[in-house]
Amino acid sequence: MNLLIEELKEVVGTVSTNETIMEHHSKTFTYHKASMPDVVVFPKTEQELIGIVAVAKKYKKPIIPYGVGTSLEAQTIPYYGGIVVDFSEMNEILAIRPEDFTVTVQPGVTREQLNQALKQYGLFFPVDPGANATLGGMTATNASGTNAVKYGTMRQQVRKLRVVLASGEVITPGADAAKTSAGYAVKELFVGSEGTLGLFSEITLKLYGIEEYSAVAKLTFNEITDASDAAYQILAGGMKVTKIELLDAETIASVNKQSGLDLKVAPSLLIEVSGSKEEVGLQLAILKEMAGDWTCDLQMETDSLARAKLWQARHDAALSIAAANPGKQLMFTDVCVPLSKLSQAILYARQIVDKYNMHASILGHVGDGNFHVAMAIDQSNEDEVAVMHAINDQIVEFALKHGGTCTGEHGVGVGKKRFLQKEHESTLFIMKGIKKLLDPENLFSPGVILDVEG
Amino acid sequence: MNLLIEELKEVVGTVSTNETIMEHHSKTFTYHKASMPDVVVFPKTEQELIGIVAVAKKYKKPIIPYGVGTSLEAQTIPYYGGIVVDFSEMNEILAIRPEDFTVTVQPGVTREQLNQALKQYGLFFPVDPGANATLGGMTATNASGTNAVKYGTMRQQVRKLRVVLASGEVITPGADAAKTSAGYAVKELFVGSEGTLGLFSEITLKLYGIEEYSAVAKLTFNEITDASDAAYQILAGGMKVTKIELLDAETIASVNKQSGLDLKVAPSLLIEVSGSKEEVGLQLAILKEMAGDWTCDLQMETDSLARAKLWQARHDAALSIAAANPGKQLMFTDVCVPLSKLSQAILYARQIVDKYNMHASILGHVGDGNFHVAMAIDQSNEDEVAVMHAINDQIVEFALKHGGTCTGEHGVGVGKKRFLQKEHESTLFIMKGIKKLLDPENLFSPGVILDVEG
Incomplete structure (x- = not known):
């Protein structure tokens, strides 16, 4: 062990076996159990990454890349010990090219850090998974979030990568150009490889112009299926939305409590439209007309402070569920279903949750058919864990039966491996083959996505 | 040989060794030399595809999938003989789901056939590579074309596939849902695997609502770089265009001649905007204001007949170049560069073409930084072929040096293998590994994209 640490110190500036730091990297805020690494390293350069890989290979120790630890399926927990590679010191924005609408960053740059730097160019990076995650982590999990309905997921934004492989080689897949068929x-x-194929050292991303003007509409309904039906009609009617988020009554209630708001406790849709002032006006007029046919309350906000308050409800949702259940850990289901199955899937999820008397909030990116059931459970209480798994199993089962997927955006990690096996039974051998091709010794994030012989 | 044909007749309804049919499948309209298959088969079902694969393996004969033969880099030419699988009889639209904005088709369905069937639902499929290609072929080459600037390429539209592998297994990668991280x-x-990894039997695609209203603007400039600079300013200014196409003066001249039009012979931009009448009005107003700062002529058309006439110029471009050079074959370069390098790349391409006294048209999807130099050459004239290669080499060289790619949309095929080796030197072993994993005997389209030992 000492030899491992000593050799790591020869190749990377910051190497830590400090108990607090190790513990911090042993867990996330989800229900997944903690597991300690052997050591945490804080590289600054690609050269250091190459050095870490060489040492890990020599000592047959796993490497687990780590951004800020906000992944939800234990992607960063070192269940086989090993070297956690914390990217927080690889956080340089290497090149902003406003003339090409692209940026190249080190993987430890966070979403908010990037957007702060882009502001002066009138540009922004749209993918927003909620947490202030790193671009490396977001790339690794193919993150999406509230803006995906308009801008797409990470896979559509990443133009080019530099990746350090298990062999120590550096590869540069992709191109700076807007498209390629090479x-x-x-x-x-x-x-979306969740840390299992290599360590990113540079990421080139597509950027977008900041929209001149935005407005948010909040619609409250009597029933959650009325809200999801309305979401469907909005999309089917061709309305151009930037975000369309659903929060159920229980989510609103815990947000109110947590953030001192007094939002109406009812199933709600939050809708953002953006563009020029005229474009936004056109979209809001369409929405008003549609809402006239529904039994709902409609509130519109164009003032930036009022907008911020409405989005606060959405942004605080995960936090509020945790706050309402001190000492417990979170579990989010993450199914995504074809649009027409969304109301049915949400209704079914609520029934299952109620059947087990579980306290749970339902919220989601309904523009993509993706929703989450958020549950707070005590990870040391076997009964609670069993109930949580029973609920999740049935929600995933329903999604798979209706053409959906077990994960719309959180990834497989450790928590959804058995669902992946079911969902992609026919292609699993391809995934395993790719893993073996790129990481034959199972060095990177073993036990994440796939179980392979190392 | 007879045994191969006899066994194929046992597994597939239509098997042909008719000389005319074989010859039709031996070539394309590009400069690539023809090569005869052993046999052409016309399957109707997935079961027949599985049967064909089994026979091909037994006789160690290549399988070459074929749509309508409009690919530009010899993807369908059977250079090692074997079995050409013509998908023209697998042309059923299996399920239109307007409620999910998706459709499932057999691979032989053509783009126009699909859009005809979708019209009654107010839906359409946007990817338009120009030719009335099959969806199977378009999926195989990751096609894009004029609408990609707004809607993206095939890779963003394909939700799910059924694929018959070399092993005879059928796999179903993807999901019906809008997104997945599984x-x-x-x-x-x-x-984008260009026929080298398997035979598609079903393709599920994303659909879009037909925009209510469209308008086309034609801008003519004195210099081609003025046109490409204007294109860049339009995109950088945040104008929302559906199409933005560049045609140089020579292209316009041959279109006029071929189609009896009298368009002004000058570098031109054709721009389409679409949406509600109000949205289109807003975009056109922005364009008018921008155009005031340029030295150009601006012509707007909202009338559908007048719009059709303007787009005719673009659509006829490839055809007109062929018609102007009877007896010759076509060659299209296909580089794609970062937006800010577009003007420079086009100027450089024109200089190279002029240096060799080649007759060539330049046209392209400038919204993506993708442009084509179209040349007509006699494939049996070694000097002409050498000049064409010299021109292409230098244009690709320039693109690669400036962060671009050797192919924006036509694919690698046989014609761009050496460029691929250069562009993706670091990832080529991954591509080869994937090919070996999925097609260890090099059964599918040998010699396309990669040269591997069979």
């Missing part, structure tokens, strides 16, 4: 989609393979 | 991007690997 060979197999190798870049796409790395986006 | 494991590695296997579906993305097959999109």
Whole structure:
């Protein structure tokens, strides 16, 4: 062990076995149990990453890349010990190219840090998974979030990568250009690989112009299915929304309590439209007309402070569920279903949750058919864990039966491996083959996505 | 040989060794030399595809999938003989789901056939590579075309596939849902695999609502770089365009001649905007204001007949270049560069073409930084072929040096293998590994994208 640490110190500036730091990297805020690493390293350069890989190979120790630890399926927990590679010191924005609408960052740059730097150019990076995650982590999990309905997921934003492989080689899949048909989609393979195929050292991303003007509409309904039906009609009617989020009554209630708001406790849709003032006006007029046919309350906000307050409800949702249940850990289901199945899937989820008398909030990115059931459970209480799994199993089962997927945006991690096996029974051998091709010794994030022989 | 044909007749309804049919499948309209298959088969079902694969394996004969033969880099030419699988009889639209904005088709369905069937639902499929290609072929080459600037390429539209592998197994990568983070991007690997990894039997695609209203603007400039600079300013200014196409003066001249039009012979931009009448009005107003700062002529058309006439110029471009050079074959360069390098790249391309006294048209999807130099050459004239290669080499060289790609949308095929090796030197072993994993005997389209030992 000492030899491992000593050799790591020769290749990377900051190497830590401090108990607090190790513990911090042993867990997330979800229900997944903690597991300690052997050591945490804080590289600053690609050269250091190459050095870490060489040492890990020599000592046959796993490497687990770590952004800020906000992933939800234990992607960063070192269940086989090993070297946690914390990217927080690889946080340089290497090149902003406003003339190309692209930026190149180190993987430890966070979403908010990037957007802060882009502001002066009138540009922004749209993918927003809620947490102030790193771009490396977001690339690794193919993150999406509230803006995906308009802008797409990470896989559509990543133009090019630099990746350090298990062999120590550095590869550069992708291109700076807006599109390419040059060979197999190798870049796409790395986006969403959840740390299992290599260490990113640079990420080139697509950027967008900041929209001149935005407005938010809040619609409250009597029933949650009325809200999801309305969401469907909004999308089917061709309305151009930037965000369309659903929060159920229980989510609103805990947000109110947590954040001192007094939002009406009812199933709600939060809708953002953006563009020029005239474009936004056109979209809001369409929405008003549609809402006239529904039994709902409609509140519109164009003032930036009032808008911020409405979005606060959405942003605080995960936090409020945790706050309402001190000492417990969170579990989010993450199914995504075809649009027409959304109301049915949400109704079914609520029935299952009620059947087990579980306290749970339902919220989601309904523009993509993706929703979450958020539950707070005590990870040391076996009964609670069993109930939580029973609920999740049935919600996933329903989604898979209706053409959906077990994960719309959180990834497989450790928590959804058995669902992946079911959902992609026919392609699992391809995933395993790719893992073996790129990481034959199972060095990177073992036990994440796939169980393979190392 | 007879045994191969006899066994194929046992597994597939239509098997042809008719000389005319074989010859039709031996070539395309590009400069690539023809090569005869052993046999052409016309399957109707997935079961027949599985049967064909089994026979091909037994006789160690290549399988070459074929849509309508409009690919530009010899993807369908059977250079090692074997079995050409013509998908023209697998042309059923299996399920239109307007409620989910998706459709499932057999691979032989053409783009126009699909859009005809979708019209009654107010829906359409936006990817338009110009030719009335099959959806199977478009999926295989990751096609894009004029609408990509707004809607993206095939890789963003394909939700799910059914694929018959070399092993005879059928896999179903992807999901019906709008997004998924379930494991590695296997579906993305097959999109753009150019026939080298398997035979598609079903393709599920994303659909869009037909925009209510469209308008086309034609701008003519004195210099081609003025046109590409204007294109850049339009995009950088945040104008929302559906199409933005560049045609140089020579292209316009041959279109006029071929189609009896009298368009002004000058570098031109054709721009389409679409949406509600009000949205289109807003966009056109922005364009008018911008155009006031440029030295150009601006012509707007909202009338559908007048719009059709303007787009005719673009659509006829490839055809007109062929018609102007009877007996010759076509060659299209296909580089794509970062937006800010577009003007420079186009100027450089024109200089190279002029240096060799080649007759060539330049046209392209400038919204993505993708442009084509179209040349007509006699494939049997070695000097002409050498000049064409010299021109292409230098244009690709320039693109690669400036962060671009050797192919924006036509794919690698046989014609761009050496460029792929250069562009993706670091990831080529991954592409080869994937090919070996999925097609260890090099059964599918050998010699396309990669040269591997069979």
